[in-house]
Amino acid sequence: MNGPLLDVRDLHVEFRTRRGSVKAVEGLSYQVRAGEIVALVGESGCGKSVSSLALMGLLARPAGRITKGEILFDGVDLARLPESEMRKRRGRDIAMIFQEPMTSLNPVLSIGLQLSEPLMQHRGMTSVQARERATELLTLVGMTDPERRLDQYPHQLSGGMRQRVMIAMGLACDPKLLIADEPTTALDVTIQAQILELLTELSRKLNLAVILITHNLGIVARYADRVNVMYAARQAEGGAAERVFTNPSHPYTRGLLAAVPRLDRPRAAQLATIEGAPPNLVNPPAGCRFAPRCTHRTEVCEADPVLFEVEPDHLVRCWHSNVAKTPPEQNALSEPSAAKPALPIVKAEALTKHYAVRSGGVFSRMNGVVRAVDGVSFEILAGETLGLVGESGSGKSTIGRLLAGLEEPTDGHFSIELDGANDPAARRRAVQVIFQDPTTALNPRMLVGDIISEPLRVHKLARGKGDIDARVASLLESVGLRAEMAERYPHELSGGQRQRVGIARALALEPRFIVCDEAVSALDVSIQGQIVNLLDNLQQRLGLTYLFIAHDLAVVRHIADRVAVLYLGRLMELGPRDEVFANPSHPYTRALLDAVPVPDPVVERNRGSRTLKGEIPSPLKPPPGCVFHTRCPIAKEACKQSVPPLRETIPGRFVACLEA
Amino acid sequence: MLGFLARRLLLAIPTLLGVAVITFLILRVLPGDIVEVKLRADGGTVTQEMVQNERVRLGLDKPVVSQFADWMRGLATFDLGNSMWTGRPVTQEIGIRLALSAQLAVMATIVALLLAVPLGTLSALARGTWIDGAIRLFTVAGLAVPSFWLGMLIIMGLLAFNAMPPLVFKPFFDDPWSNLRQLFWPALAIGYRYAAVVARMIRSSIIDVMGEDFIRTARAKGLPERVVVGRHGLRNAMLPSITVIGLEFAFLFGGLAVTEQVFNLNGIGKLFVQAVTQRDFVLIQTIVMMSATIFVIMNLIVDLLYAALDPRLRVR
Numbered sequence: 001m002n003g004p005l006l007d008v009r010d011l012h013v014e015f016r017t018r019r020g021s022v023k024a025v026e027g028l029s030y031q032v033r034a035g036e037i038v039a040l041v042g043e044s045g046c047g048k049s050v051s052s053l054a055l056m057g058l059l060a061r062p063a064g065r066i067t068k069g070e071i072l073f074d075g076v077d078l079a080r081l082p083e084s085e086m087r088k089r090r091g092r093d094i095a096m097i098f099q100e101p102m103t104s105l106n107p108v109l110s111i112g113l114q115l116s117e118p119l120m121q122h123r124g125m126t127s128v129q130a131r132e133r134a135t136e137l138l139t140l141v142g143m144t145d146p147e148r149r150l151d152q153y154p155h156q157l158s159g160g161m162r163q164r165v166m167i168a169m170g171l172a173c174d175p176k177l178l179i180a181d182e183p184t185t186a187l188d189v190t191i192q193a194q195i196l197e198l199l200t201e202l203s204r205k206l207n208l209a210v211i212l213i214t215h216n217l218g219i220v221a222r223y224a225d226r227v228n229v230m231y232a233a234r235q236a237e238g239g240a241a242e243r244v245f246t247n248p249s250h251p252y253t254r255g256l257l258a259a260v261p262r263l264d265r266p267r268a269a270q271l272a273t274i275e276g277a278p279p280n281l282v283n284p285p286a287g288c289r290f291a292p293r294c295t296h297r298t299e300v301c302e303a304d305p306v307l308f309e310v311e312p313d314h315l316v317r318c319w320h321s322n323v324a325k326t327p328p329e330q331n332a333l334s335e336p337s338a339a340k341p342a343l344p345i346v347k348a349e350a351l352t353k354h355y356a357v358r359s360g361g362v363f364s365r366m367n368g369v370v371r372a373v374d375g376v377s378f379e380i381l382a383g384e385t386l387g388l389v390g391e392s393g394s395g396k397s398t399i400g401r402l403l404a405g406l407e408e409p410t411d412g413h414f415s416i417e418l419d420g421a422n423d424p425a426a427r428r429r430a431v432q433v434i435f436q437d438p439t440t441a442l443n444p445r446m447l448v449g450d451i452i453s454e455p456l457r458v459h460k461l462a463r464g465k466g467d468i469d470a471r472v473a474s475l476l477e478s479v480g481l482r483a484e485m486a487e488r489y490p491h492e493l494s495g496g497q498r499q500r501v502g503i504a505r506a507l508a509l510e511p512r513f514i515v516c517d518e519a520v521s522a523l524d525v526s527i528q529g530q531i532v533n534l535l536d537n538l539q540q541r542l543g544l545t546y547l548f549i550a551h552d553l554a555v556v557r558h559i560a561d562r563v564a565v566l567y568l569g570r571l572m573e574l575g576p577r578d579e580v581f582a583n584p585s586h587p588y589t590r591a592l593l594d595a596v597p598v599p600d601p602v603v604e605r606n607r608g609s610r611t612l613k614g615e616i617p618s619p620l621k622p623p624p625g626c627v628f629h630t631r632c633p634i635a636k637e638a639c640k641q642s643v644p645p646l647r648e649t650i651p652g653r654f655v656a657c658l659e660a
Numbered sequence: 661m662l663g664f665l666a667r668r669l670l671l672a673i674p675t676l677l678g679v680a681v682i683t684f685l686i687l688r689v690l691p692g693d694i695v696e697v698k699l700r701a702d703g704g705t706v707t708q709e710m711v712q713n714e715r716v717r718l719g720l721d722k723p724v725v726s727q728f729a730d731w732m733r734g735l736a737t738f739d740l741g742n743s744m745w746t747g748r749p750v751t752q753e754i755g756i757r758l759a760l761s762a763q764l765a766v767m768a769t770i771v772a773l774l775l776a777v778p779l780g781t782l783s784a785l786a787r788g789t790w791i792d793g794a795i796r797l798f799t800v801a802g803l804a805v806p807s808f809w810l811g812m813l814i815i816m817g818l819l820a821f822n823a824m825p826p827l828v829f830k831p832f833f834d835d836p837w838s839n840l841r842q843l844f845w846p847a848l849a850i851g852y853r854y855a856a857v858v859a860r861m862i863r864s865s866i867i868d869v870m871g872e873d874f875i876r877t878a879r880a881k882g883l884p885e886r887v888v889v890g891r892h893g894l895r896n897a898m899l900p901s902i903t904v905i906g907l908e909f910a911f912l913f914g915g916l917a918v919t920e921q922v923f924n925l926n927g928i929g930k931l932f933v934q935a936v937t938q939r940d941f942v943l944i945q946t947i948v949m950m951s952a953t954i955f956v957i958m959n960l961i962v963d964l965l966y967a968a969l970d971p972r973l974r975v976r
Binding site: 056058087088089090091092095096098100103104105106107108109110117118121122153155166169 | 872873874876877878879880881882883884887891892895896969970971972
């Protein structure tokens with residue numbers, strides 16, 4: 001018989017908090033069969049992670065509990081299982097891997113011990129037997145030199161390798177079900193592709209059922225067989241991945257698909273967005289959860305919608321699922337990148353930043369040099385956005401920090417064109433930064449109004465309470481927030497609102513040039529679109545120039561006029577956005593673009609996998625010759641010898657590759 | 661590893677030199693010297709000449725700089741000098757008392773750890789319950805109650821039960837039973853406060869550690885809670901506590917004047933007070949240098965323990 005391995009029926013999870021009980025999951029039902037990859041998709045707080053912690057019996061106690069529903073796994077209801085029985089199944093029948101490989105492994109225990117633990121616990125192996133099996137497991141997940149790895153500690157491994165160790169640990173006791181909670185969110189696109197390819201391959205090979213929790217629709221399209229879209233604790237849509245993607249029937253699913261900038265579609269002038277934010281789950285609105293943000297809202301939406309079957313194997317929780325099927329409008333490219341008066345505002349000349357690594361203490365010796373940025377030259381024209389992409393460790397953030405004056409270059413120099421005075425204070429005013437994580441970049445003990453007005457007060461640009469309040473109000477308004485927000489603390493705002501505050505703070509000094517360092521990476525898709533559009537509008541209105549640092553190539557393609565690709569502190573390719581994306585010259589650029597999954601299963605199936613092998617080498621010991629030759633699919637002998645210079649192939653396009 | 665040790669020991673030299681200079685200067689600035697104290701204690705008539713002769717004998721007539729140089733020369737050759745009061749070598753004066761103070765420090769640390777590790781862990785795991793409340797009350801009391809006062813209570817209790825411990829100190833290897841009976845009670849009095857400090861530290865670090873992602877991973881493996889807490893939690897949580905334990909231990913080595921007085925113990929603390937009242941410069945300087953050295957060594961041991969427990973800190 002071929003029944004489902006896991007059958008979740010009408011699952012409800014609640015958390016009791018001081019502010020009331022939060023209904024984190026309401027009426028979730030889905031099935032998973034052996035060998036199948038089922039995705040749970042949604043934005044943060046939608047209940048996708050909580051629902052799988054509930055499967056594992058790992059809800060935070062005593063606050064969280066399953067209030068209703070069944071979790072039938074192999075015919076046993078896990079929701080009613082006592083902890084002692086549940087514990088026997090955890091790690092043996094169901095395993096789970098987590099988002100942050102950096103923090104999910106115990107830093108003080110060796111890899112070998114951590115891998116052996118489930119084996120000794122569930123299989124009763126001796127430590128010698130467990131070690132043997134651990135070696136097998138590391139080989140299974142594609143790690144080289146497994147014997148030596150067993151005696152290493154997590155800090156000695158890269159993020160990708162740690163996630164492989166996590167997977168090996170999950171697979172230790174041959175589980176039937178593996179839950180992967182955002183397994184690649186913290187990793188680079190190339191490593192993400194490697195890890196997900198591995199999971200898919202293992203799932204086929206071991207007939208393993210996988211629940212893949214993610215916010216990335218591209219990942220779902222490339223890897224999942226079935227998908228469940230969650231919104232505000234409820235299932236919005238679910239079914240076979242292909243059906244959901246070809247015929248998205250919930251306005252939320254359609255909105256999400258439209259909000260993701262895609263590499264396989266023409267670039268739209270503005271990103272489609274879903275206005276507003278998800279509801280508070282302490283007191284959710286009655287009726288359809290999505291109604292307040294929905295453009296198809298009618299009176300019926302005040303009643304709770306049920307799950308309709310729009311077609312076989314495709315369920316939707318929407319009253320209008322069969323009516324509201326206008327395809328997401330693609331507002332076509334309106335501005336043909338009008339030739340702007342191109343005067344360079346930033347000129348960087350052989351910019352270099354090396355960090356000395358010391359052994360610590362007074363009598364320390366220099367142990368080496370990290371070549372974070374190694375002789376990078378470029379210009380940024382007034383009013384344009386230069387996108388800076390590359391894997392982590394490529395030096396992109398360092399360049400941002402150098403231009404913002406937060407670090408001094410070791411060598412080379414850069415100039416920033418300023419009108420008027422050129423003293424250090426004027427320079428600080430003219431260059432501002434928007435940081436990645438709005439939660440940690442804003443001082444939690446300061447009011448929003450004080451955060452925004454601090455630069456004004458420091459530079460004495462506004463005097464008196466009236467003046468300052470007026471400036472703060474107008475800044476808040478310019479980033480789409482109400483003036484009352486000035487009286488709030490950062491923790492009272494949502495992630496998107498906090499990033500708007502970060503932008504308002506950067507705008508306070510009326511800068512000419514803004515470094516956006518992964519400014520939208522920490523935000524949910526629907527919010528990300530809003531912020532990208534805001535940055536775009538501000539640029540047009542205020543004539544700003546951006547350096548937009550990001551690892552998400554699709555977002556960069558949307559916002560940047562020109563793109564610079566960085567690898568190990570060196571510039572690989574630089575050119576106009578459309579040309580670089582349509583026709584990448586450097587093999588590294590091609591590999592990066594190939595690694596990005598597109599939210600369309602049909603497109604994905606025809607792409608085949610061309611994942612980049614290996615990982616970015618240590619900037620302590622960059623390879624000789626072309627730094628990319630160790631991973632390059634077309635590297636020749638000459639690439640190991642000589643450093644390819646950055647040369648202009650066609651006017652405006654620069655490539656550092658001997659073969660291009 | 662050896663290079664690391666050598667570097668750390670070399671670094672200790674400027675630290676100790678600084679301690680020496682400051683101690684020396686403070687002593688010379690203090691009014692009065694041993695000669696006045698000593699001769700006044702002898703009673704009778706004291707002539708200017710007698711004072712002068714005694715000063716010359718003790719070397720107190722020399723310029724301050726050359727006195728300091730003499731002392732440094734002595735330290736470098738491990739000749740610590742003689743007590744100005746008794747004339748016996750200071751090593752002999754300190755010797756037996758150091759044995760007592762060291763043993764007390766070790767016993768108090770054992771008492772503290774035996775109390776603090778289970779109490780701190782239990783308190784963290786039962787956070788917010790009445791168990792946690794009771795343990796926290798117990799530890800706050802430990803911080804608030806002075807050791808000597810607790811000592812007096814203990815002695816009164818012992819008297820009431822007619823179980824007075826021995827009054828004369830016997831080294832552990834001569835008469836362990838008498839030794840332990842004598843030192844157990846002061847170790848308990850000192851260890852209570854010590855335990856309170858450490859238990860609170862352990863509680864807060866376990867609460868932090870149990871919220872870490874790797875604890876969730878350990879649970880997801882199906883490990884029993886005992887292993888999750890013991891192997892994955894405690895080992896990480898002990899790190900900050902080790903610093904506290906090391907400093908407390910070094911502090912106890914330096915003696916505890918009041919508690920020693922209460923239990924009538926001849927420890928370093930009592931000797932130190934006595935040396936200060938007698939202005940016995942040589943003895944004071946030696947005790948201070950000894951305490952400083954112990955602090956430096958304990959710090960080094962703490963760093964080595966850190967490296968042993970946390971692979972991220974190991975020197976490559």
